[in-house]
Amino acid sequence: MLTQADIIEDGRAVALAWADGRQARFHAVWLRDNALDPATRAPGNGQRLISVLDVPAGTRIASLRLERDGIEVTFAPRHVATFPSGWLAARIYDRDAPSIPGWTGPDIVRWDAASLPVVPGADLATLRADRAALRDWLAAMRRFGVARVRGLGCEPGHVADIAALFGFVRETNYGRVFDVRAVPDPNNLADTNLGLQAHTDNPYRDPVPTVQVLACLENSVEGGGSIVVDGFRAAELLDRDSFALLAGFPARFEYTGSRGVRLRAKRPVLELGPDGELVAVRWNNRSAAAPVDVPYARMEGYYEALRRFAALIESAALSVRFRVEPGEAFVVDNMRVLHARTAFVSGGRRWLQGCYADRDGLFSTLATLEEQSA
Ligand code: FE2
Numbered sequence: 001m002l003t004q005a006d007i008i009e010d011g012r013a014v015a016l017a018w019a020d021g022r023q024a025r026f027h028a029v030w031l032r033d034n035a036l037d038p039a040t041r042a043p044g045n046g047q048r049l050i051s052v053l054d055v056p057a058g059t060r061i062a063s064l065r066l067e068r069d070g071i072e073v074t075f076a077p078r079h080v081a082t083f084p085s086g087w088l089a090a091r092i093y094d095r096d097a098p099s100i101p102g103w104t105g106p107d108i109v110r111w112d113a114a115s116l117p118v119v120p121g122a123d124l125a126t127l128r129a130d131r132a133a134l135r136d137w138l139a140a141m142r143r144f145g146v147a148r149v150r151g152l153g154c155e156p157g158h159v160a161d162i163a164a165l166f167g168f169v170r171e172t173n174y175g176r177v178f179d180v181r182a183v184p185d186p187n188n189l190a191d192t193n194l195g196l197q198a199h200t201d202n203p204y205r206d207p208v209p210t211v212q213v214l215a216c217l218e219n220s221v222e223g224g225g226s227i228v229v230d231g232f233r234a235a236e237l238l239d240r241d242s243f244a245l246l247a248g249f250p251a252r253f254e255y256t257g258s259r260g261v262r263l264r265a266k267r268p269v270l271e272l273g274p275d276g277e278l279v280a281v282r283w284n285n286r287s288a289a290a291p292v293d294v295p296y297a298r299m300e301g302y303y304e305a306l307r308r309f310a311a312l313i314e315s316a317a318l319s320v321r322f323r324v325e326p327g328e329a330f331v332v333d334n335m336r337v338l339h340a341r342t343a344f345v346s347g348g349r350r351w352l353q354g355c356y357a358d359r360d361g362l363f364s365t366l367a368t369l370e371e372q373s374a
Contacts, residue, residue, distance in 0.1 A: 001019045002017065002018055002071065002088075003017050003018065004016065004066070005071050007064050008025065011061045011062065011076070012027060012029075013027045013028060016088065018085065024088075024093075024095075028061045029055055030093075031061070031081070032055050032059050032079065033055045035079070035083075036082070037079075037081045039079075056077060061073055061075060061076075062076040070082055070088070071088075098276055099276075100276070101243070101244075101278075102236065102247070102276065103276060104278050105277070107142050108143065109143045110230055110232050110233040110236055111230050113316065113318060113319055114317070117320075118322075119144075119148050120137070120146075120148065121149060122136075122147075123150050123151040124149050127165055128165070131369055131372070132369075132373065134165065134166075134365075135373060138166060138365060138369065139366060141331060141362060141366075142363065142366060144230075145337040146330060148328060149328065149329045149331070150328050151327065152215055152328060154327050155217075156177075158215060159213050159215035159329060159354060160177055162329055163355055163357035165365075166362040166366070167357050167364075167365065168358070169356065169357055170209050170355075171356075172205070172356060173258065177353050177355045178355070179191075179352070180214070180351075180353070180354055181350060181352065187257050188257060188286075193221075193345070195340070196340055197313075197314070197340055198229045198283070198313050198319070199286070199338055199339065200231070200281060200334050200335070200337075200338055201334050202263075202284075202287075203267065203282035203287060204253040204263040205263055206265040206266075208267075208282065208335065209334055209357070209358065210333065210359040211331060211332070211333060211356065211358055211359055211362060212331070212334045212339070212354060212356055213330075213355050213356075213357060214226075214324070214329060214330055214353075215352065216325060216326050216327070216328050217351045218326055218350060218351040219323070219324065219325060219326055219348075219349075220348035220350070221344040221349065223342050223344035224341060225323045226321070226323065226330065226340070226341060227319045227339065228320050228322075228337050229313050229318050229337065229340070230336065231313070231337060233318060234313050235278055237312050238309055241305070242304065242308045243270065245298065245301055245305040246269040246302075246305050246306070246309060247269075248268070249268065249291070249302060250267060250268050250291075251269050251282065251291055252289035252290060253282065253288060254287060264289070266293065267282055268282070269283060269306070279335065281336055281338070283313065324352070
């Protein structure tokens with residue numbers, strides 16, 4: 001609840017105070033632009049009806065009234081709008097900017113082998129039938145960037161059922177669903193019995209697939225275990241100079257292993273938003289191309305930074321190991337969590353199927369479920 005509201009700076013802003021001690025200023029131009037009245041936002045879909053050109057540069061607050069649960073603002077040029085106190089509290093921007101690059105928001109919990117001994121999981125039937133269980137499983141995906149699913153069945157194609165829980169399959173040149181199993185003369189090193197270093201998938205795409213699902217149909221080999229690594233945790237442990245180099249210069253990724261496919265992307269290993277938020281990790285030894293965007297004077301340092309990041313990613317302390325059994329799957333946030341496979345002995349059979357999907361659908365489904373249960 002708001003306890004005080006004052007016009008400040010000749011009407012260019014208001015200063016508000018809440019009963020819980022919070023205080024914040026809001027600009028007149030911001031309030032006018034984001035007003036909630038039906039002339040500013042369509043009542044049905046909430047979409048904006050005005051553009052920034054409808055908000056004059058000299059917009060001021062002519063008068064302000066503290067109401068029971070919000071404020072009523074009269075602007076000049078004249079327009080009247082009310083703002084609920086809770087709505088304003090959820091949109092406070094009057095605070096110090098984060099000073100340390102690489103921060104992440106409150107929904108993300110970084111983990112390592114000690115803090116995440118078991119990857120969270122649920123049964124597919126439960127996720128389909130129980131919306132609270134689906135909400136909690138999606139929330140675990142948002143928090144940790146990885147989650148397991150059991151009870152999928154071993155028939156080909158079922159991996160797409162997991163994407164359908166929260167969104168849509170993203171089809172690529174590998175198909176809607178792709179196989180990962182040992183084959184002679186493979187297009188991709190994933191299709192061998194070699195161990196695969198921890199990686200994010202397809203950094204050579206732009207935009208990169210933001211979710212990957214991997215389902216196990218057969219696994220009777222020795223070895224062939226799965227490993228996941230929190231790339232955000234590895235970035236946090238990196239020294240500041242190395243972090244600045246991997247975030248500050250683009251890397252190059254490419255895949256040209258199939259006829260008619262020449263995929264290339266220029267993105268940093270550690271991608272930051274303009275406010276320093278860590279938004280993505282891209283790491284894939286198989287598809288790393290020669291870096292050509294690092295100045296000569298920084299290249300040796302850049303390689304040292306790559307070496308240090310690789311050592312963190314390969315470290316046992318960050319590696320969470322598990323074995324996916326037939327009928328099980330795991331899902332990773334492909335902009336954060338790296339996955340790896342230990343080498344396996346040919347002779348048995350190991351058949352995984354994967355598909356890509358996207359985080360926007362996952363977060364949208366989660367937000368909808370959270371609203372319903374609020
Ligand atoms: Fe992969």
